[in-house]
Amino acid sequence: MRTQGMPPLLAEAYGAAAEKLALNAFRAGDVHALLPCKPTSARDVRCRDQFVQSFGLRAFRRPLSGVELRRYAALFTAQAAKTGQFLEGARIVVEAMLQSPKFLFHVESRAEAGSTGGGFRDYEVASRLAYFLWDTMPDRRLFEAAANGELRTADGIERLARSMLDQPSARQAVDEFFAQWLRFDRVLGSVKDRRRFPEFTPELAAMMVQETRMLLDNLVWKDGNFMEAFTADYSFLNADLASLYGMPAPSGEFELVRFPADSHRSGLLGHASFLASNAGPVETSPTARGIFIREQLLCQHVPNPPPGVNTQVPEPTADRPLARRQRMQAHVENPTCASCHRLMDPIGFGLENYDASGRWRDTEAIEFEISGARGRVASKTIELPIDAKGEIAGLASSAFSEPGAIGRLLGESRACQECIVKQLFRYAFGRMETTADRETVRSTFAAFRESRFRFKELLIALVRTPQFLDGL
Structure with a gap:
């Protein structure tokens, strides 16, 4: 299992940023249209749940579980009742979600689609696709594809990926890879x-x-x-x-x-x-x-050179x-x-x-x-x-x-051609390749070569691999 922690100073900085962003989100009312409904009062439960679910989907890049929904709904209710303002309840939920590890990190549950306690595999694939090909979170179409089970096969992923490559965000993401x-x-x-x-x-x-x-x-x-x-x-x-x-x-x-x-x-x-x-x-x-x-x-x-070795070359005279x-x-x-x-x-x-x-x-x-x-x-x-x-x-x-x-x-050189595949793998998965990744690199390189080294086909070949579907 791969885990990631956070130093206290960074956690404090994220907390301060989340507080500021949440305040700005509702400072002049719901000017950013974050509410999917119009509340009738500070205690409007139906609108509260709609907001928590809709914002949670965007923040965590997947639907909230029942436990999460109840937790954030209770937080919302407590703040709204305390202040008498619906937007205050929404603000505190935004602040809390923006500090959650599920917002800050890419979470790979490795759970099978439909399994209990994790059935978010389709949404993880959607996030993987979005951050790889767009360098940003999934949009509504990707969320719909995840909800409809369109991302459970290599062919389904390819169809979505090809349409994603037609978007301006894809150019920006590819530029970031090159950078x-x-x-x-x-x-x-x-x-x-x-x-x-x-x-x-x-x-x-x-x-x-x-x-x-x-x-x-x-x-x-x-x-x-x-x-x-x-x-x-x-x-x-x-x-x-x-x-x-x-x-x-x-x-x-x-x-x-x-x-x-x-x-x-x-x-x-x-x-x-x-x-x-x-x-x-x-x-x-x-x-x-x-x-x-x-x-x-x-x-x-x-x-690197061994410790203590003088790496300087003689100066000319x-x-x-x-x-x-x-x-x-x-x-x-x-x-x-x-x-x-x-x-x-x-x-x-x-x-x-x-x-x-x-x-x-x-x-x-x-x-x-x-x-x-x-x-x-x-x-x-x-x-x-x-x-x-x-x-x-x-x-x-x-x-x-x-x-x-x-x-x-x-x-x-085949070595250079394969290196381009490896560099893209490292960018997509956020780590160096290992011996366990050989088949992914091999099959992706074969597709790259068969396409006469078309880079877009390299992108498609990588997202079609079983490893991309299954995650890190």
Whole structure:
């Protein structure tokens, strides 16, 4: 059994929020139309029960049990009798329900439909569908489907799911999945050296995210091959991103733009959202870029370095200027570091032609400050050649010599294709997959592949699995 607790401070915060929301709900009367009836008095039992049942259905995302109905009805009656106001009874019920674990958490009873003490399995499936495909609670149609037993078979779930994907909420939910999977928060929180990258601003970071979001949305909602996300020779750019990429500004905002053959850009790995978020404020980080590809795109865990290990690479000097790749040789020379860094660094080396902001560079510029006569400090820049050869260890025939080849290798890799399925599984179920989930991942991947990697079909395949019907 999986359980979840709540620290006292968080419980106190939820209590305060519930009190405020309940007060605001009826501050000016029933302006939000929460009452399904018009009470005749503070003691109107019929209207009281209708309100408790209707609000309870929405708050708990299922009908109230008989015990729950009596409990909240008694709470309502006590407050309404004390104040002489029907709305005060409603307010206290709202405040109480908004603090209930049945409102705050997704409750998985694992009860069979129609069983005593739990016959809410259909409503749990409705909630699972809504929060997965809409990122919000079920609407009236889903509640009706649960009440009518329409969600007890894979075919029934598929029919509802396909209609749900036609709603605007589905686009928002899919965008949220992409934001979590591709770590858009890292992009938006990136900081760059203002002297080296004056063009990098929070606004530009948001534009980077928008570019990636629009590419993925285009593939999802136009039923494209989703693996094209790694090889696309086009993107959606505005003037600022076009300038960063060294291309002419498009005539409009975030128009579809084809990359010229000499642009060195294709797919997600050519997007500044990936390149800038997996780099430091000044320098690139082949390790960070390699870790991202290993963990987010191949679903392979890279352990943290052992305690006490020095992860710093030697700094270049004017007497011995070394490119980033040469300095990182220390990783493979140290046996403690080598086993992991051989999995990450050779991937990141293939992306070294992109600087820390995502701009293409033919050479790596290293700046030094040199003391001159009379204590004056002079600046010196040395341009070093970039060696972009590398490999993705563990993938067959994975050696490459230019960045675009990495995207092609990933797009054709079963490991990457399966990883997309696993990432969606983690998002849907709120946990990592285990050995017990292998059949779900296998069948979902088979359907994804048979659909020629249509992302909407991946969503449908996952909600059709017995595990989605049965719950966590």
